[in-house]
Amino acid sequence: MPDFERRIPEGDSRERMVCRDCGHIDYENPKIVAGAVVAHEGRILLCKRAIEPRRGYWTLPAGYLELGETVEEGAKREAFEEAEAAIEIEGMLAVYSISRIGQVQIIYRARFADPANPAFAAGEESEEVRLFDWAEIPWDSLAFPTVRWSLDAWRANPLGALGAPSGNPPDDPRGNRPRMRV
């Protein structure tokens, strides 16, 4: 079992997690979540989570960026893994800082790669994947606040040129609200 202690390594100015056994320093930097609002004829692709946290709640296809990927590639991979959807990125919709849990979420506006064949299916981490009309969106069953924020950002600009990306809402500039509150 790893046995980490929190201390300031030599030459550093911050506490880090250092393994007592081997001296390895585990730099805990914020992680990037890449995701997309994928729309087709005004409907939006949402995934019902098959895994914790927030199993059974609806989310956008999104997940941790991996080494060697661009952010756009990460968003496309997640859409493929979670919704078996091949997508094209249209532009950047939003950048959110969830400082409380060390995440930065970069959310794109996207469409199906082949709009004549908007194919999707539940990937391994999803119970169900659906296209929702705006009026049908299950607002009370969204998995995370940033799903709502992203949908609102999409609603403000569902088509055409994208402006500067949206950020955190004014009442939660640092992403400090508990994860479960939407």
Added chain:
Amino acid sequence: MPDFERRIPEGDSRERMVCRDCGHIDYENPKIVAGAVVAHEGRILLCKRAIEPRRGYWTLPAGYLELGETVEEGAKREAFEEAEAAIEIEGMLAVYSISRIGQVQIIYRARFADPANPAFAAGEESEEVRLFDWAEIPWDSLAFPTVRWSLDAWRANPLGALGAPSGNPPDDPRGNRPRMRV
């Protein structure tokens, strides 16, 4: 000394670095660099690096985002650490993926917090900090390609409302060029 091996942990689908001694999994995710083009009366703040890599070359104030920070807070902290400058963020200028080295750079357009007193000085990691007129920018002595990309993005929109953030240039969409080529 840490003794890591590369293998796929149980329940994962990718190779990770796993410590042979303690079993700790070192998830190597991309890191976020937060930075700013800080302008004052048309001149731009650049820092001459006092540390490797690219010691002696000029860069924007920028550095790794730390846990617990928003991206904007990280950009402000770096300007304070590297250039002893108190800045205000105006908006997002660019998002670059440097997939080759696992970085995502988020660059803001910024100004001095007190424009009547645009104070700055060399921080610990800088040999020198200067405001440059556009015509004086040391293009042949810039530290990284993204410094040039960011300056070009600023030049395209030095004032007024910011549009969608710039991304990688078309001839390097994945950030695959060697770091030293500018």
